[in-house]
Amino acid sequence: MSVPSIGRFTLLLAIGIAALAWTPWAVAEPFPLGPKACQDCHKDEYKIWEESKHFKSYRTAHKADDAEKIAKAVGGKKSMKRNVNCVVCHYSTVQKEAGAKAKVKAGPACESCHGASSDWEPIHFEYGGKDVKREDETPDHKAKRIADSTAAGLVWASMSYDIAHNCLKCHGLARSEIDGEAFAKMLEAGHPINQSFEIVMFSQGKMHHSLDKLSPAQLADLFVAGQAAKLVSATEAAAKTEDAKYKAAQTKRAADAQAVLQALPEAAELIASPSEANARKMMEAFGGKDLSGAIGGQIPCAGSDKENLMQC
Numbered sequence: 319m320s321v322p323s324i325g326r327f328t329l330l331l332a333i334g335i336a337a338l339a340w341t342p343w344a345v346a347e348p349f350p351l352g353p354k355a356c357q358d359c360h361k362d363e364y365k366i367w368e369e370s371k372h373f374k375s376y377r378t379a380h381k382a383d384d385a386e387k388i389a390k391a392v393g394g395k396k397s398m399k400r401n402v403n404c405v406v407c408h409y410s411t412v413q414k415e416a417g418a419k420a421k422v423k424a425g426p427a428c429e430s431c432h433g434a435s436s437d438w439e440p441i442h443f444e445y446g447g448k449d450v451k452r453e454d455e456t457p458d459h460k461a462k463r464i465a466d467s468t469a470a471g472l473v474w475a476s477m478s479y480d481i482a483h484n485c486l487k488c489h490g491l492a493r494s495e496i497d498g499e500a501f502a503k504m505l506e507a508g509h510p511i512n513q514s515f516e517i518v519m520f521s522q523g524k525m526h527h528s529l530d531k532l533s534p535a536q537l538a539d540l541f542v543a544g545q546a547a548k549l550v551s552a553t554e555a556a557a558k559t560e561d562a563k564y565k566a567a568q569t570k571r572a573a574d575a576q577a578v579l580q581a582l583p584e585a586a587e588l589i590a591s592p593s594e595a596n597a598r599k600m601m602e603a604f605g606g607k608d609l610s611g612a613i614g615g616q617i618p619c620a621g622s623d624k625e626n627l628m629q630c
C-alpha cells in the first residue's frame with residue numbers, strides 16, 4: 319500500500335493531530351502533583367506540614383467571618399475555593415497531567431514553596447540507575463541531577479532567595495498576577511496584610527522541617543533573602559494602584575525592608591532600584607559569606623532559645 323492511498327489530507331491531518339497532541343508537552347508549564355505524591359518518601363516533612371496552619375487552613379480559611387465579604391468585594395465566585403483571586407494564595411491545585419483541569423486539593427503545600435513538580439519529581443532522587451544508592455552516585459551524575467532538577471523548577475532548601483520569593487508571593491498581599499485594584503478592594507474588605515511577616519520567624523517555628531537546625535549563617539542568609547524579596551514585591555505592588563490605603567501599606571513594607579538592608583554595602587544597587595534581577599545579583603555578590611555578624615542582631619528573636627520562634 320502506497321502512502322497516497324490513505325489520502326494526502328488524512329496524512330496531513332494525522333500529522334496535525336500528532337503535532338497538536340504533542341505541543342502541550344513541549345510548551346506546557348510544569349504542574350503540581352500534590353502533597354500526596356511526596357508523602358511516602360518525605361514522611362517527616364509531610365507530618366510537620368500536616369500540623370501547620372498551611373495544612374489546616376484548607377478546612378478553616380473559607381469559614382472565617384470575612385471570607386465571603388472579601389471574595390464578593392473582588393468579584394467572581396463568593397466561594398474562596400472557586401474564586402481565582404483567592405485560589406492562587408490560599409490553595410494548592412493538583413493536575414493529573416499537562417493541560418488537565420487544575421483541582422483545588424489542599425492549602426499551601428510542598429510545591430507552593432518548592433516549585434510545581436511534574437518535571438522535576440521523577441528525576442530529583444534518581445541516582446543513576448535502578449539499583450544505584452545515594453552513596454554510590456558518581457559526582458558527574460550528581461551534578462547533572464541537581465542541575466536538571468533545578469532547571470525543571472525544583473527549589474532546593476539551599477536556594478534561599480527562591481524560597482523567600484515564593485513565601486512573599488503569598489505573604490504581604492502583593493503578587494504580580496493580581497492587579498492593584500483587586501488587592502485594594504481586598505484590603506478595604508478586611509483582608510489581613512500582616513506587616514510583621516518575616517521569613518526566619520515564620521519558617522523556623524512550627525513550619526521548620528529540615529532535619530537539622532539552621533546555623534546562624536544560614537539564618538542570616540534566609541533573613542536577608544526575605545528582606546530582599548519583600549522589598550521587591552512591596553515596591554512593585556505600591557506602583558500598581560493609586561488606592562491610598564493599599565499604597566501606604568506597601569510603601570511601609572518596602573521602607574521596613576530597606577531599613578534592614580541598609581546595613582549591607584552589597585544591597586546599595588537593590589535599594590536604589592528594587593527588582594528581582596538586582597535582588598538575585600546581591601545574593602550572588604555575597605558568595606556564601608557569613609552575614610550573621612553584619613545583620614544577625616536584626617533578626618527578630620535572634621538569640622532566643624525558644625523552640626518556636628513565632629512565640630517570642
Ligand code: HEC
Nearest residue numbers: 351355356359428429432435439442443452473474475476
Ligand atoms: C521516591 C521517593 C521520593 C519522592 C516521591 C519525592 N522525593 Fe523529594 N527527595 C527524595 C530523595 C531521596 C531526596 C534527596 C536527593 C538528594 O540526595 O539530593 C529528595 C530531595 C528533595 C528535596 C531537596 C531537599 C534539599 O536538601 O534541598 C525537596 C525540596 C524535595 N525532595 C521535595 C519533594 C516534593 C515536594 C515531592 C513531591 C512532589 C517529592 N520530593 C517527592 C525522594 C523523593
Ligand code: HEC
Nearest residue numbers: 382384385388389392403404407488489491492493510512
Ligand atoms: C497574595 C496572596 C493572597 C490572596 C490573593 C488572598 N489571600 Fe487571603 N490570606 C493570605 C495570607 C498570607 C493570609 C494570612 C495573613 C496573616 O497571617 O496575616 C490570608 C488570610 C486570609 C483570611 C483570614 C483567614 C483566617 O484564618 O483567619 C481570610 C478570610 C482570607 N485571607 C480571605 C481571602 C479571600 C476571600 C481571598 C480572595 C478574594 C483571598 N484571601 C486572597 C494571602 C492571600
Ligand code: HEC
Nearest residue numbers: 356360363364367426427428431475481521526527528529
Ligand atoms: C511554607 C513553605 C514550605 C512548605 C509548604 C514545604 N516546605 Fe520543604 N522546606 C522549606 C524551607 C524554607 C526549607 C529549608 C529551610 C528550613 O528547613 O527551614 C525546606 C526544606 C525541605 C527539605 C530539605 C530537608 C532537610 O532535611 O534538609 C525537604 C526534603 C523538603 N523541604 C520537602 C518538603 C515536602 C515533602 C513538603 C510537603 C509535605 C514541604 N517540604 C513543604 C519550605 C517549605
Ligand code: HEC
Nearest residue numbers: 371372375379406407408426430431484485488517520521
Ligand atoms: C501559596 C501561598 C503561600 C506560600 C507560598 C506560603 N504561604 Fe504561608 N500562608 C499562606 C496563607 C494563605 C496563610 C493563612 C492561612 C489561614 O490563615 O487560613 C499562611 C499562613 C502561614 C503561617 C501561619 C501564620 C499564623 O498567623 O499562624 C506561617 C507561619 C506561614 N504561612 C509561613 C510561611 C513561610 C515561612 C513561607 C515560605 C517558606 C510561606 N508561608 C509560604 C499562604 C502561603
